[in-house]
Amino acid sequence: DILFRNPDVKYDVLCSDIEDFKLINDTFGMAAGDRLLRQVAELCTQRLGDHGICGRLSADQFACLLEHREDYADEMFTQSDSRINSGFGDQNVIMKYGIYTVEDREVSVEQMCDRALLAAHSIKGKYGKHFALYDDKLRGTLLRRQAITDGMETALAKGQFEVYLQPKYQIRDGRLAGAEALVRWNHPEWGLQPPGEFIPLFERNGFITKLDQYVWERVCALLQEWDRKGYPSINISVNVSRLDIYNTDLADVLTSLVRRYGLSPDRLHLEITESAYTDTSRQLIETLGTLRRLGFVIEMDDFGSGYSSLNMLAEMPIDVLKLDMKFIQTEITRPTGQGILRFIVDLARWMKLRVVAEGVETREQLERLQNDGCDYAQGYYFAKPMPVESFVSVLTVQDPPADMENSRSDDSADRIDRALLVVDEDEEYRAQVHRSFSDCFKVLEAASYEEAVKILGSHPYQMSAVILSLTLQGGADILTAIQKERGAWVTPCVATGPLDMELERSAMELGADDYAAKPHSQESLRRRVLRVMSFHTLQERIRSQQDEACRDSMTGLLNRQGLYTIAESLRHASFSAVYLFELDDLKKFNEKYGYVEGDHLIFHFASLLRAHTRMDDVLVRLGGDEFLVVMCHMSSMEDVNKKKTAILRAYHESRYAEPDLVACFAGTAFWNAEEPLDEIIRRAREVMYAAKAGGKDECLIRKG
Incomplete structure (x- = not known):
């Protein structure tokens, strides 16, 4: 109007x-x-x-x-x-x-x-x-999208969507192990269109559900045809989109489909993207559980693309973990035994999941994946996605395909590079741990402080985890050494000992990731070790994904954006404490001594925070004069206050001799998974303001 x-x-x-x-x-x-x-x-x-x-x-x-x-x-x-x-x-x-x-x-x-x-x-x-x-460029994009939308129903009716297959190979011996079904649009005017041209639009307008069902049926028909011709039996992975999950009849649709074509459900592998977990987690878990009980094999696709935490591995009813192509290519650049690829493979193996690496392009990448224990691979190094006719040639000339349902890489070679150290004075306990963990790791044993130090100092591979008795003479010193070297080792550690609250508190203060009170079952110990390995892997993943946009350029700490990027992941950690620090009157300091001196003070403050916190603690510069620390595994307010006092005392003792002072105030609050981070920061800020008003918990940083 x-x-x-x-x-x-x-x-x-x-x-x-x-x-x-x-x-x-x-x-x-x-x-x-x-x-x-x-x-x-x-x-x-x-x-x-x-x-x-x-x-x-x-x-x-x-x-x-x-x-x-x-x-x-x-x-x-x-x-x-x-x-x-x-x-x-x-x-x-x-x-x-x-x-x-x-x-x-x-x-x-x-x-x-x-x-x-x-x-x-x-x-x-x-x-x-x-x-x-x-502008005109965007107008062209809009017109293209409209043309795709206008033509999609006709394309489906006329069979313009073609199934392409990309082979998957067993890394150990190079045998064909299956295929992934992909789709191309053979448009009469535009030619062969890759999925990136139309799949995102179909996901937005809902047409993806029709296309998915078309692909499922086409794949089932192919498998039936090949069985009838006597070709080697293989499985094929098909995509299940987020919108498919909303369909309450999904299990009936898929079951009816495999029955109609006389197939066992495990011939059809169902790929769920990692991002679907964040959108429909509860419904997704229930739906996948039903499909898995019916015999379908569930694959999590694109793992490592950044959507969700590793906690999903414990919750999702899956059989196969497919590692994202970009994640693989990033991890391959890291030295063997470093990065988080090895951790993830260890966790997957422990949970009896098969691991598929996507996007393998070079022999070097393949060898690295084999060393790190991956089971299967696909990518341009082996073969590009190909028409069905070309795949049939691959299928019929290869050796009999590997059975992806029952075949696993030989663990004996892989375990050589994955070590777990148990340090305990009880020979029988060490033997129990050895039996419990030897299916996943090369288990190393130490009965004394000297043996443990020797293994930690000279063992050529990075430890996947350490199980350490604190009743062992020198046990606390070993824990201190592990904490001191975490910048290099990044080794998860579960401390053990009698049911003793003081000993447990001491273990946490020294840097243990968990405490297992004896006696305990080996199953509960496995779960504890898995949890701390998951948490460490999550921390490594967080660090590896932090780019310049998430870092404060002056101090190298996370900035506000970085904090909120990882906030959801931090909610899964237990007993988190939030510390808020403020440098008071920093503006006046800058006006009097210049911004160079002020920057030096800020950098010095950040360095002190690093020196008095642990490797896995989260350090953030919220703004010009505010800093935040998130510390996990802080079991009581007494521990929280003790750490705050220690930090403030360290700041106070580092002050310089000149009389011009910048005061530092601190506020703390506990954080549980029920409350938003903003609310916790608000509470910590209230405590800090109260301290500021009363002149308490103050440390003075002199001009540097």
């Missing part, structure tokens, strides 16, 4: 989108998400005033109509983001904005908003980009 009442006025449609809004809802609750939406709406109304109108399009998308301007700049939008973040507990909310200049007023308002949103989506995930303008 406004457009037609003002034909001489040029207008823009501006649409905004909140990045990872679902994650905010999942992490902080629906109430927090609703509060954020209200703040965005209020900001839009305030900024527009009488110069335009605004409204909410959908869940986290807003649209504004305003008079056209030529001088859009990032500063306009960063100011808005700052106001939103300050009103949302300083959460790192990222907004993306798209702008469409109204040229044709006959275009529907819905299309105008679609074009503005297309511009906003074009910069999603691009750090430092806040807005984008709709």
Whole structure:
């Protein structure tokens, strides 16, 4: 109406989108998400005033109509983001904005908003980009998407979607072990289209469910045909999308399909992407459990792509772990025995999961994967995805395929490079541990402090874990040595001893990851070791994924964005304590002595934090003068306060001689998995302000 009442006025449609809004809802609750939406709406109304109108399009998308301007700049939008973040507990909310200049007023308002949103989506995930303008390039993208949507039903009816197969090979002997079904669109005008051209769009518009069922049936028909011709029997992996999981009849559909073609369910491997876990975790677990009980083999695809924590491995009813191509290529660059590939393979093997590496392109990568214990591989080193006819040639000329259901790599060679050390004075206990863990590790034994130190100092491979008796003479010293060298070893450690609260507390203070009170079953010990290995692997994964956008450039600590990137993962750790530190009157210090001196003070402060915290603790520079530490496995408030006092005392003792002082105040709070991180930071800040008002828990850092 406004457009037609003002034909001489040029207008823009501006649409905004909140990045990872679902994650905010999942992490902080629906109430927090609703509060954020209200703040965005209020900001839009305030900024527009009488110069335009605004409204909410959908869940986290807003649209504004305003008079056209030529001088859009990032500063306009960063100011808005700052106001939103300050009103949302300083959460790192990222907004993306798209702008469409109204040229044709006959275009529907819905299309105008679609074009503005297309511009906003074009910069999603691009750090430092806040807005984008709709242009001819984006218009071409929109037209292409519309053409794909218009042609998808016809393409399915006319058989334009073709199944391609990529072989999977057993790493140990190079035998064919199966295939993955992929899809290509053989378009009559555009030619052969790769899945990246249409699959993301189909996932958004829901057509993916029809395409998936088409592929499932085509694969079952192929397997039946090959069985009838006497070809070697293999399995084929097919994709199950997130939308398929919502179908309550999924198990019936798949069961009916394999029965119709006379196939055993285990011939059809069902690939679930790691990202599906974060979207539909409870329903996903229930659905996969049902399918697995029916005999289907469940594969988790794209593991390592960054969506979820390793806790999913303990929850998901899966049989096969497929490692993401980019993850593999990153890990291969790390020295053997370092990085987290070995850890993940160890965990998978322990949980009786088969491991498939995707995206293998070189002989060097293959050899490394073999050394690290992977079972199967696929990638261009072996073969590209190929038409069915070409795959038949591979299938019929190879040696009999490996049985992926029952075949495993020979553990005896792999165990040589994966060691677990048990340090205990009880020979029978060491023997029990040896029997319990020898299926996964080369178990090394030490009965004394001297033997343990010798193994830790000279053993050529990195320890996967250490089980350490604290009643052993010198046991505490061994734990201290492990903690001291964690920068190099990164070795998970489970301490053992009698049921003694003081001894358990001492173990945690010395850096143990868990404490197993004796007597205990070997099964419970296995679970404890698995949990601490999972946590360490998670920490390594967090560190490996942190890029410059998540780091404070001056101190190297995480910044606010980095903290919220890993916040959900931290919620799974037990007994976490949050420490908040503030350097008081830093601004006055900078004004008096200059920013170079102020930067030196900040860097010195960060260095002291590093020196007095553990390898797995999370250190964050929240802002100019605020620092945050998250410490896991802190079992009591007494321990928390003791650590805070020790840190403050260390700061106080490091002060310089000149009389100009910068005070440091601290606040602490416990964090359990039920509360959002922002709430914990708020409570810690209240404690800090109370200390500040009373002049308590203060340390003084002199000008450096």
